[in-house]
Amino acid sequence: MNQIRMINIENISAPPCDRSDFYEEHIINKIRKDIEENGNLDLSHAIIVREIGNNQYQIVNGNLRYILAKKIGIEKLPCIVKNISETDGIYEFLSENTQHELTPLVVGLAGLLIENGLGGRGNVSDRTRLCRCTGIDKGSLSKYISAATIYKHVENNLNCDEKRSLARKCSVLCKIKNFPNETWFSFAKYIANNTDAEKLTKSINLVKTVESIENNQVWRDCFFPFSKMVEMSLKDQTGEMTIKPTFRELNKTVEVLMESGRGDEINDLKQWLNENAFRVQGGRTFFNFRQIINHCRDILNVNNHTDKNFVNCDAIEFVKSLADESVTACISDPPFGINFHDIGISNTSPIVNDIPEQAMKLYENLAKNLYAKMKKNSYVVVFYSPKFIVPVVTAFVNAQFTLSDQMTWVKNGHGQGNLISSPLNKCEHFFIFKKGNPVWLTGAYNCFVYPVPSNRLHPMQKPIEMIESIVDAVSSPNDLIIDPFCGSGTILKACLNKNRLIAGAEIDENFYNTAYCNLFCDDESNVAVAI
Ligand SMILES: C[S@@+](CC[C@H](N)C(=O)[O-])C[C@H]1O[C@@H](n2cnc3c(N)ncnc32)[C@H](O)[C@@H]1O
Structure with missing residues (x-):
């Protein structure tokens, strides 16, 4: 013993x-x-x-x-x-x-x-x-x-708290059993060099999503291996929102090629992907998902979806490019000029041009350049912050529009406010300006009650049902509606749902990508008839 x-x-x-x-x-x-x-x-x-x-x-x-x-x-x-x-x-x-x-x-x-x-x-x-x-x-x-x-x-380079956090993450990593080895090692490498748990979780979710896509193995082997996917997502250079629709579109293309006896074209597609799926620009790698989706649609000759009128550019340049008197309605939600910080989604960058002076300049330039583009009897629906009622109205009235009405969206939650000099905002407001004498086609009341959208694609996302009601009130099927400040694309999506022609712009590339997928890739029933 x-x-x-x-x-x-x-x-x-x-x-x-x-x-x-x-x-x-x-x-x-x-x-x-x-x-x-x-x-x-x-x-x-x-x-x-x-x-x-x-x-x-x-x-x-x-x-x-x-x-x-x-x-x-x-x-x-x-x-x-x-x-x-x-x-x-x-x-x-x-x-x-x-x-x-x-x-x-x-x-x-x-x-x-x-x-x-x-x-x-x-x-x-x-x-x-x-x-x-x-x-x-x-x-x-x-x-x-x-x-x-x-x-x-x-x-050796870590302090005690960092060691504990790293140890915890290594343990989490050890429990990820079903990932392919190369993915696991990409995570592991990342953990060693970076301690940002949020990005890691995002990336793990991406892999889970890709794993759930049918035939993912084919596309991974062909042009987008997991390790690259993980690396790019950890660097915020791509994500679920773009990979998912791309793989789906590729699957659909292969299926149709096979069914129509064009199976030999599949290798051409793979070759094309190897050469065109990525581009390197300013030291960053970009996933050319839009080009891939368009290429697939070209192969199948079904490119009635097009992004040629939905552009990643400045709103004012976009408006200037439109033909005179071509637009039936403009429904738009520019940055309000309120220095918005989203407490719901961490790590989001600020909204572009959301500083008061910049935003007011945008309202002014929008109104000035829009008037000639609007049809003789037409509506402009524009969201704004109550802080800036006077400059917004002034901008549109100076551009010869008439203020027709003001409407309100009553939400289930509240936004910013400081409770000292102002109450919390439980509503958002929008003006209805008009050129000439258009007719308000439907809807009897000047307020909507809708919860804040739960699928948070954008911190300032609007409820699609509300926008659909506005679309019905200001236009008819096949009319052209524009949104020069698309965000996640809710407004244009509502227009597509109502069979309107659409055109729009978004300056932030991340939001542009989100909107692109929201508009053109989300579900197959979408017949996007952009002009
Ligand atoms: C209030 S958000 C729109 C949200 C959108 N209605 C939605 O439901 O997702 C305004 C958007 O305008 C974009 N923006 C700001 N300045 C712009 C500019 N000069 N040209 C085009 N887009 C711009 C911002 O990036 C932001 O996404």
């Missing part, structure tokens, strides 16, 4: 594969409480150590109790001294430890030590023994070991 000895705590050191930084505060507190209340440092809770020479001992089991005893100021610990090798010590540590101590990362570090430090690299029997004593399968073990490699690689 092993002897129990009281050993000076100064002569004891931690096990080689354990890190006190890993332990979550609540676990430490629980054990501390245990020790304080139940005296759990008695002989029945002796710590297992092995002698490493010179009256020095290394812990095999009981590291947490050792850490806490040190913190509490206990000088001597009851220990069972075992005469075992370092490798056996690690195996014993793994098989004897309680569940909370045996995190994936600890197992990974143990595996790493055995393979690299003690047993020799890639020793299959080591892995088999490790799996047996931890009850972990081989696939998981290899991921745990990789996570540990990453952790070890960066741990």
Whole structure:
């Protein structure tokens, strides 16, 4: 039987594969409480150590109790001294430890030590023994070991909190079982260099989405491997919103080519993708998803969807490019000039031109350039902030429009306000200006009650049903409606739903991409009849 000895705590050191930084505060507190209340440092809770020479001992089991005893100021610990090798010590540590101590990362570090430090690299029997004593399968073990490699690689440069957060993320990473290895390694590499958990989650979701797309493997093998996808999404250079519709469009194209006896064109498509799917510009890589979608539609000769009148450019330039007296209605939602910050979506960049002076200049230029483009009897519906009633009305009246009415959207939630000099905004407002004498076709009331859209594509997104009612009131099927400030494209989408012709612009490339997918790729029933 092993002897129990009281050993000076100064002569004891931690096990080689354990890190006190890993332990979550609540676990430490629980054990501390245990020790304080139940005296759990008695002989029945002796710590297992092995002698490493010179009256020095290394812990095999009981590291947490050792850490806490040190913190509490206990000088001597009851220990069972075992005469075992370092490798056996690690195996014993793994098989004897309680569940909370045996995190994936600890197992990974143990595996790493055995393979690299003690047993020799890639020793299959080591892995088999490790799996047996931890009850972990081989696939998981290899991921745990990789996570540990990453952790070890960066741990020296991190402070205690960062180490704990990195350890937590490595453990999360270890639990992602069903991802292909290349994806897993891309995440792992990212974790090693960057500690932004939000982007990591976004990217993991992207992979999950792509995994759920039929035939994704074909397109990954052909031109867009997972590692590149992950890398680009981690750098915010692409995401679900663009990859999903592109893969769907490619699948649809292949299906039609096969069904119509044009299967030999599939290789041409793959070749084209290899050459055209990406472009590098200013050191950034861009995914040419719009070109891919258009190319597919060209192949199938079904390109009635077109983005030629939905442009990624400045609203005023867009308005200037329109033919005189061609527009039946303009429904638009320019930046309000309120320095909007979205508390709902973190990390969003500010809305372009949302500074008061810039926004008011836009209203002024919009009104000035729009008048000639509007049909003789037509409406302009324009959202605004109550802070700027006077400059907005002035801009349109100076441009010869007449103020016809003002309408309100009553929301279920509220927006910005400071409760000191102004109440919280539970409504949004829009003016109805007119050129000539148009007729308001439907709708008896000047307010709408709709919840804020739940599919948050844009922080200032409007409810599509409300816009559809406005579309019905100011136009008829096949009329042209424009929105020079598209955001996520809600207004134009409502127009498409109501069989209107559309044209519009959005200056922010990310929102433009979002709107593009919202308008042209969202569901197959969309017959986008842009002019
Ligand atoms: C209030 S948001 C529109 C939100 C949209 N109604 C929706 O439902 O998603 C205004 C948009 O105008 C865009 N914008 C700002 N300045 C612009 C400009 N000069 N030309 C075109 N778009 C502009 C912003 O990027 C922003 O997405």
